[in-house]
Every structure is written in structure tokens, then in C-alpha cells.
Amino acid sequence: MPKTGRTRQIAVDDWEKRSMTEATYIVIGVPRSGTSMVAGILRILGIYMGENIKPGKHEDTDILWQQPPKIIKTIKHRNATQKVWGFKDPNCARYIGLIEPYLINPRYIYIKRSLPKTVESDLRRGQKSRRHATRRNTAYKSVYDTIEQKRTCLSLEYDIVVACPTETVDLISQFCGNTATKEQRSRAVEFIQPGDYRDIKEGNQ
8 A cells, every 4th residue: 555654545444355235435534635536536436426416526416415314315215226326525524423324334435634734725715714614624524533443444645645546546446346447447547636626527437
């Protein structure tokens, strides 16, 4: 696994031995930490992430900003129609405890980035309150850190993802059962770039 100083990619639990026939992949991380990049990678690797996707952010609007009862209804529908699927919502720390019992074989992908960098990025994109962004991201991080320790979770560091795209894609592909083709993995590697949100071209899913 790629290493930079004392920071490394960490895969929690014996996930490589678990069945991939049914699974739900949940991309977690505080806002502006790289969750959109990870969700885009999953889509390219062939993981179903929803029908009504926000371009560039790869968020399912059937889940994003919905109330828990609506989200649970969507989850039940996805469980009935998709053996393997996923979703991304950096704000799911608000409700993940309420919906997790309805997820089949939940497998988390947690992308981490330093809180000061996420706050600065948020401010550049229009967030007006540094205090609000800091308090929110700190609270979300606490929830996601607990998930990392207690659930099946693949942990990624944003800076390492950007520096080591091939290794990152291989790691994510392995975590998802190695079902992606060589072409899908190649496109996923090309997709990894820092900066603005990136959409997926037609045919790249």
C-alpha cells in the first residue's frame, strides 16, 4: 500500500475474505475531503450509485438532503433491485445511525483530509462562516472515525489518493471484489485529479 511518512492507506477488518455477492458501499468523509472523487471512481468501476445523480458530485438526489424515512424507503427499493449498490453523502453523519440497520452488508469507504484544508476549500466555494464549517466538520469527523474503527471500512488519505492514483484504484477495486475490468480501472486512474468537481463522460460507467 502507498505510504507517505507516517500516513498510509488503511483497510479495516478482514474485508478481503468477505462475500461481495450483496453489498452496499457508503462513501463517507467531511465536505470538501474528496468524497465526490471516490464516488466517481466507484461509478466508473461499475458500482450502481443511483439514477438521479448530481453531475460532478456523484450524489444520489433520492438520498441527498432527504429525511430518514424517505432514505429508508429508497434503501429498501435499492436492496430489492440491486445486489450491489452504493451512495455518497458527506453529510450522512447526521443520519447514518438511523439507516444503517436497513443496509445489506454495509462497507464504508472513508476518505480523510486535514480539517483546515477542508474548511479553507469550503470557504473558497462560498461557505461564509469559518466557525460553522469547522464545528460541522469536527462533529462529522468524530462520527466517521467511529465508523472506521467499528465497521468494515476502507480508509483513504486524500493527498495519497492524488499522489498514487493507480494504487488507490487497485485498492478500491479489491475492496469491491475485483469485478472491474482493466479498462474501467484505467479510466478510474485518469479520473483522479485534484481541484474542481469532475463529471463522468457518457460510456464511462
